[in-house]
Amino acid sequence: MAAPEIEAIYPNDEATGVPIAADIAITFSNGIDLSTAKNNIIVWGPDFDVTSGPESASWIKDKNGNNPHFLKSPGFKGIVDCDYELVYVDGDGEEIDPTVTTVDEEETGDGTDAYRHKIKISPKQGFAPDAEYKVYVIGDAEDGTSRGVSCRTVFDVDSSSATTTDGVVYAYGGYTGTIETTINIKVTTAGDIGTAKYKWWYSGDGEASATTGKVTSRRYRKLGDGVQIRFSGSDFIADDEYTIAVQPTELLAESYTFSFSAGDGSISEIPSTASTSVIGTETSLTSDSSYLEIESMDPEDGATHQNNSTKKITITFSADIDEETVDDDSVTIYKWPVSGIFDGPSGTNSDNPEELLKKLTVDGDKLIIEI
Numbered sequence: 001m002a003a004p005e006i007e008a009i010y011p012n013d014e015a016t017g018v019p020i021a022a023d024i025a026i027t028f029s030n031g032i033d034l035s036t037a038k039n040n041i042i043v044w045g046p047d048f049d050v051t052s053g054p055e056s057a058s059w060i061k062d063k064n065g066n067n068p069h070f071l072k073s074p075g076f077k078g079i080v081d082c083d084y085e086l087v088y089v090d091g092d093g094e095e096i097d098p099t100v101t102t103v104d105e106e107e108t109g110d111g112t113d114a115y116r117h118k119i120k121i122s123p124k125q126g127f128a129p130d131a132e133y134k135v136y137v138i139g140d141a142e143d144g145t146s147r148g149v150s151c152r153t154v155f156d157v158d159s160s161s162a163t164t165t166d167g168v169v170y171a172y173g174g175y176t177g178t179i180e181t182t183i184n185i186k187v188t189t190a191g192d193i194g195t196a197k198y199k200w201w202y203s204g205d206g207e208a209s210a211t212t213g214k215v216t217s218r219r220y221r222k223l224g225d226g227v228q229i230r231f232s233g234s235d236f237i238a239d240d241e242y243t244i245a246v247q248p249t250e251l252l253a254e255s256y257t258f259s260f261s262a263g264d265g266s267i268s269e270i271p272s273t274a275s276t277s278v279i280g281t282e283t284s285l286t287s288d289s290s291y292l293e294i295e296s297m298d299p300e301d302g303a304t305h306q307n308n309s310t311k312k313i314t315i316t317f318s319a320d321i322d323e324e325t326v327d328d329d330s331v332t333i334y335k336w337p338v339s340g341i342f343d344g345p346s347g348t349n350s351d352n353p354e355e356l357l358k359k360l361t362v363d364g365d366k367l368i369i370e371i
Helices: 034-040
Strands: 006-010 015-018 024-028 041-046 077-079 082-089 116-123 132-137 168-173 181-189 197-202 211-215 227-232 241-246 256-262 294-298 312-317 359-363 366-370
Touching: 024 132, 034 041, 034 082, 041 116, 227 241
Parallel strands: 015 256
Antiparallel strands: 006 024, 024 116, 041 077, 041 132, 082 116, 132 256, 168 227, 181 197, 181 241, 197 211, 294 312, 312 366, 359 366
16 A cells, blocks of 8 residues: 555644634545554644643642643643544545445555545544644654554455354554565354454465464454454354455655634534635645654653752754744743642632743754753
8 A cells, every 4th residue: 555645634724713623634545544643643732731740640729629721821732632533535535434335445545536544633622712723744754763644554354254143353453564465364163252262374474374272352462563353242163264454554754734723612513604714624735844843851751859959951852943933932931839739829829830930042953941
């Protein structure tokens, strides 16, 4: 399968007035691996970092246990907690139901009318009204770290050669091998889950190379090269065979970013008759700009038991920093209570943490913060 490319996005880059309950959608040129999408598509927005206390403890308010800064502070930003869903779309970008329309997965991505994947990203708390968001879609890095959104590598189990009417096998994971092949699973001892046994092998290696004596389980069990399987149902029949097509990883070649802002909350969902100039429609993402990454910090993120005399924070980025973008508005330092309990100065029970004065210095790819 070819490396995935981005065909369309929603919202448009720099879109405004996006409904607060809308989904972010990214359509790819072929099938993609959901686990790599979850790890490499990041939504950045305001007020979602609720576990930034010591040992990832949640910041809370003394009186009622709530986090007073969740969805409130316009300057506090973090990774947005989202749900991710893959759906099939046809050549026109319309969603299809694979239970109704047969999808030939091994052909997904071949030709203009082929079925391919759209990933729908839903913030668990919805969008905050009038807030700005940025989406990072990570592709294969030029430094050879080999990470990013990948094409689909593990396809659904083919059970057409099995005779059982009750037993089912499911596949999961991301194939890490380098050869396109098929995994074969054969039931060697009949019975229900926990009693039935099976063996498995790669087609290229032949059945004589099979790993034998494996016991069926409802939990996912590792095979090899990142592929896992689990069994469901009952009454597995001896000599029944199942196959799983696997393909080597092909990564999105470039990294992309796009930004948008949510509406004021008066429009929750996308109306079918809404003006596209207001909420936008799915459109191509043509920018090839990569994003800036933080490579290291000193002290490290989440570090504890720091010396009281420590007055300097050094953040190293993946490229040189534009000094004009570094100022008091773009870099903010807050002082938080170690306990995670908010209690303002002199026992006033203020909800606001204390912002610290700082000196900012840019040295190439390093941002130095002195407090």
